[in-house]
Amino acid sequence: MSEAxxxxxxxxTMALSYLREGMTGPATFSLFVRDLPPERGFLVAAGLDSALDYLSHLRVGPEDVEDFAAALHRPADELLPLRGLEFTGRVRAVPEGRIVLxxxxxxxxxxxxPEAQLVETYVLNRLGHQTLxxxxxxxxxxxxxGRPVVDFSLRRTHGPQAGFQAARLGALVGFAGTSNVAAAAATGVPAVGTMAHSYVEAFPGEEEAFRAFARTHPGPLTLLVDTYDTEAGVRVAARVLRDLGRGPGSAVRLDSGDLGALAVRARALLDEAGLPDVRIIASGGLDAYAVDDLVRSRAPIDVFAVGTRVGVSADAPYLDSAYKMVEYDGRPVMKLSSAKVTAPGPKQVFRRPGCADVIALADERPPGDGTPLLETVMTGGRRTGERPTLDDGRARFAADLAGLPAAARRVRAPVAPRATVSGRLAALAAxxxxxxxxxxPAAGPRPSRAASAACGPLRPAAHRPVSR
Incomplete structure (x- = not known):
C-alpha cells in the first residue's frame, strides 16, 4: 500500500468514473482559503515541499487497487483502470514563506x-495544516x-509528524529553537531544553538537583525554579549559579503562575545576587495572546517558550480551505452554490505595495507595481528547480512581513488586507x-456578486492587468 x-x-470513485468515461482532458484545480480564521490578519503559505514530494512519487499500484476495491466492496478487476495512474501534471504555487490573503x-x-482529482485530499491536508x-x-x-521564541509543542501536537512540522514551521517564521531533537537535527535550528519538574522531585531538594544537573552539563544552565515555591527556587538557582561561576548565558525558567509578576520578582532576586546576565525564560500555556500581554506589561522575560496552543493552533484549529476545479479541457467552470461561489479559470496573484493584491487570470500581465506570486514548480510530474531551503522561506517571509500593513500585523483585532480581482476575471465570471x-433556465436565482466573496472578493481592481 502506498500514499495513493x-x-x-x-x-x-470520481477518478474511476472519469477514466471509464474517457474524460482525461486537462483540468485545472485551484487551492485557496475562503476566509481567514478569526483574529488573523494574514496567512503564511507552507507545506508545498511535502505536497510536491507526494505528487512526484504518486503511482497507483496493484495493492492500492485491491485496497480501493475492498473499500468499495467490488471486485478488483473493476478498478483496473486506476492501476498505474501517476501524476504527470503541472503545478504553479506560491513559494513557502510568502504571505497570502x-x-x-x-x-x-x-x-x-483523473490525476488532478485523485490528489485533492492529500494536497489539501499538506498545505492546509502547515499554512495554519x-x-x-x-x-x-x-x-x-524581538524577544526569542522557541517551540515546546511536540508532546501535545496531533502526532509526531505534526510536532515535527510545528518545529520546522516555527523556524520558518523566526523561532530561535525547538525542543524537538529530530526537527533540530533535520532543519539545523538549535535544540533547546532543560529539565522537568520530575527531575527536581527526584532529589532531596532543589539545590541538590541543580548542582547534580550542573555536574553533568558544563556551560550555561537553565534551571526550572517553580517546582515548589518559585521565589525560593530562584534564590537557590542564583546561589548555585553564583557559586559555580555559571551566570553568563544561564537562565531560570518559569512555567506556572502569574508569569508577569513572578518574572518581576525573579529579575529583582537575580540582580540582587549579582547575576544581571542570567535570563528569564517563560513557558506554560503561552500563545500570541499571552505573549502579547506579557510584552505589553513590560514583564522582564527574555525568552518565550510556546507549546500546545501554538502546535495545534488552539484558537483556530482549521482553515476553511478548498480545492476547486476552475477549468476542464479548455472550458472555464465555476461553482455557484450559495456562500461557496468560485471564480473560473487558471489564475495569477499580483502582489502590490501594502498587500493591495490583485487576483487575475493566469495569462494577464501584472500592473506596473505588481509582481506575480505563483511560480511554476512542477511540470510533467517532476520538480522544475532545486528543493528550496528553510533559509529561502525565512527570507521570503521576512520580506513580505516588512511590507504588510501594521493593522494586519496586530495580535488583537487585526485588519486583513483584501485582494481585488482584475476586470478580465470579473468579466469571465459573469x-x-x-x-x-x-x-x-428553471433554476432559482443565483447568488449575487456580493455573495461570491467566499472565493475571494469580486471587486474589480483599480488598476486592471492587461492581457498578453
Whole structure:
C-alpha cells in the first residue's frame, strides 16, 4: 500500500468514473482559503515541499487497487483502470514563506482530470495544516516584539509528524529553537531544553538537583525554579549559579503562575545576587495572546517558550480551505452554490505595495507595481528547480512581513488586507455564470456578486492587468 490510498473515497470513485468515461482532458484545480480564521490578519503559505514530494512519487499500484476495491466492496478487476495512474501534471504555487490573503490561490494543479482529482485530499491536508501552523507561529513572533521564541509543542501536537512540522514551521517564521531533537537535527535550528519538574522531585531538594544537573552539563544552565515555591527556587538557582561561576548565558525558567509578576520578582532576586546576565525564560500555556500581554506589561522575560496552543493552533484549529476545479479541457467552470461561489479559470496573484493584491487570470500581465506570486514548480510530474531551503522561506517571509500593513500585523483585532480581482476575471465570471443560467433556465436565482466573496472578493481592481 502506498500514499495513493491516503485519500477520501470519493476521490477514487470520481477518478474511476472519469477514466471509464474517457474524460482525461486537462483540468485545472485551484487551492485557496475562503476566509481567514478569526483574529488573523494574514496567512503564511507552507507545506508545498511535502505536497510536491507526494505528487512526484504518486503511482497507483496493484495493492492500492485491491485496497480501493475492498473499500468499495467490488471486485478488483473493476478498478483496473486506476492501476498505474501517476501524476504527470503541472503545478504553479506560491513559494513557502510568502504571505497570502483570503481567496488567493496557494497552488494550482493542471493535469489529466483523473490525476488532478485523485490528489485533492492529500494536497489539501499538506498545505492546509502547515499554512495554519506557520500562520499561528508567525503571530507569536510578532507578539514577542524581538524577544526569542522557541517551540515546546511536540508532546501535545496531533502526532509526531505534526510536532515535527510545528518545529520546522516555527523556524520558518523566526523561532530561535525547538525542543524537538529530530526537527533540530533535520532543519539545523538549535535544540533547546532543560529539565522537568520530575527531575527536581527526584532529589532531596532543589539545590541538590541543580548542582547534580550542573555536574553533568558544563556551560550555561537553565534551571526550572517553580517546582515548589518559585521565589525560593530562584534564590537557590542564583546561589548555585553564583557559586559555580555559571551566570553568563544561564537562565531560570518559569512555567506556572502569574508569569508577569513572578518574572518581576525573579529579575529583582537575580540582580540582587549579582547575576544581571542570567535570563528569564517563560513557558506554560503561552500563545500570541499571552505573549502579547506579557510584552505589553513590560514583564522582564527574555525568552518565550510556546507549546500546545501554538502546535495545534488552539484558537483556530482549521482553515476553511478548498480545492476547486476552475477549468476542464479548455472550458472555464465555476461553482455557484450559495456562500461557496468560485471564480473560473487558471489564475495569477499580483502582489502590490501594502498587500493591495490583485487576483487575475493566469495569462494577464501584472500592473506596473505588481509582481506575480505563483511560480511554476512542477511540470510533467517532476520538480522544475532545486528543493528550496528553510533559509529561502525565512527570507521570503521576512520580506513580505516588512511590507504588510501594521493593522494586519496586530495580535488583537487585526485588519486583513483584501485582494481585488482584475476586470478580465470579473468579466469571465459573469460570462460563465450567464452560460450556466442559460443551460439551466428553471433554476432559482443565483447568488449575487456580493455573495461570491467566499472565493475571494469580486471587486474589480483599480488598476486592471492587461492581457498578453
Amino acid at each position: 490510498t491516503t485519500t477520501d473515497l470519493y476521490e477514487v 483570503a481567496g488567493e490561490p496557494l497552488l494550482e494543479v493542471t493535469a489529466p482530470l 501552523i506557520a500562520s499561528k507561529a508567525a503571530r507569536c513572533v510578532l507578539a514577542a516584539d 460570462d460563465v455564470r450567464r452560460r450556466i443560467d442559460e443551460r439551466m
